[in-house]
Amino acid sequence: VTGEVDGDQWNRVIPDGCVDIIFDLKTTSASKGAFVSGLMRTFELMPIMGHQSLLGIRFYSETAHLFLRNPISMINGNR
Template sequence: MDHGKLHRVIPDGCVDIIFDLRSTSFSQGAFVTGLMTSFETMSLTRNYSLFGIRFFADQVRQFIENPV
């Protein structure tokens, strides 16, 4: 993704696990996004190489123990 630009993330009823492939630490380079109720605007401060896995909200419990 291009750094320095604004990116709008639109709610879609899904839960995502997102990995930063350039991170040197797994614990800092992966995160879960829960259900969103409104759009988010992200300003990326550096270049990222992101990979995501998307789950429908009712299916994510099979893979993640914590509520999202």
């Protein structure tokens, strides 16, 4: 769901029971190139800033630990 808040573009991300690894393909910094998004407890408003190039890998909550090697409870509600 997208919309405007105070003239800025925003994307509402709804909790879906999945864990995501998001890669920013246009970043100039390796430390900011990717992040893991744990299970969300509530929706999140994310700003849409110009042209972006993102790639996401989605895991169901039951299988995320196989790739991440840690319990997903360690990242629930966090990035």
